[in-house]
Amino acid sequence: MSIYDEVLAANGAYVEGFGDKGSLALPPARGFAILTCMDARLDPAKYAGLSEGDAHVIRNAGGRATDDAIRSLVISHKLLGTRTWFVIHHTNCGMELFSDGVIADLLEDDLETARFDGKTWTNPHHHGGHSAGQFIKWHTISGQELSVLHDVKHIREHPLVPGYIPIFGFIYDVRTGRLNEVEEASEAGRPTA
């Protein structure tokens, strides 16, 4: 069975047991948001006890406080009323295993990767120019506690983020399922207003 068929079969079973969830309201019932990693081993609904309708969940590679994650958090608060945020990175994250240089080189070596000659993208089989990978900030992680602290601070200091929102920092342990707080980060995420 293909992934496509498996997903649709699983969805069919979910629809069968959907019950009265069709009447859930748009704004998160429990008024909070989680920013966490896309890692396959993490299930935020399970590790944080969320039912459908409870909370916003934002995920990207690393659970990083990128501009896009902050866009989502600002919408989460300003339009949909969340007032508590969690930043949750995790142990054994793939983002610790490489650097921006490594992935740029990896993409550069790959015939599937386009090149940029300073003006335009060119066919990957052409020579010269720079790899597309050089133009992206990959948001790799050099230390888990450091990245949580950095990201909480970055959100706290963002001009569109109100000071009254508490931001907590955690590391999820993939061996045990436990959320361990990064106290320095939660301290940096304390409300300022």
Place this chain on the structure above:
Amino acid sequence: MSIYDEVLAANGAYVEGFGDKGSLALPPARGFAILTCMDARLDPAKYAGLSEGDAHVIRNAGGRATDDAIRSLVISHKLLGTRTWFVIHHTNCGMELFSDGVIADLLEDDLETARFDGKTWTNPHHHGGHSAGQFIKWHTISGQELSVLHDVKHIREHPLVPGYIPIFGFIYDVRTGRLNEVEEASEAGRPTA
């Protein structure tokens, strides 16, 4: 009980029943990734049948193919081997309810919002300058099918995305839990190599 205490209590129960999930491998066991919305009513693990370890899940406001979502998808494939991607937007999305202009004005009217005088952020209580909200592309949605089609195409055409990865486009119905395919989008997401 505060949200903080509730999350930690739920996590404690999850740890109790964690079983042998501590031995799951880093790369997604089923080799695929889902890009979907942060909406609280969506639980991708449930609606698509994912267990811990199965698949990458990327989420932002709207489930949009932003630069950050593409960063995550490229890492998902190049470093962790996923080879099938799904873009899943949904009915009754908050991103359809406002425009870039509306949220910029909303932020402008808000004393919690900083202002930018062309050189630097200033205290929100100062007058003049432009609202920080004007500088962000909010990725609002004017039509669900259109946004899925746009995003699948945008990923398909991205220079760092290999042509051999199929990209499927769906809309999740929040009233029924059902995934409905946007056939034109999946067609646009067909492998080209």
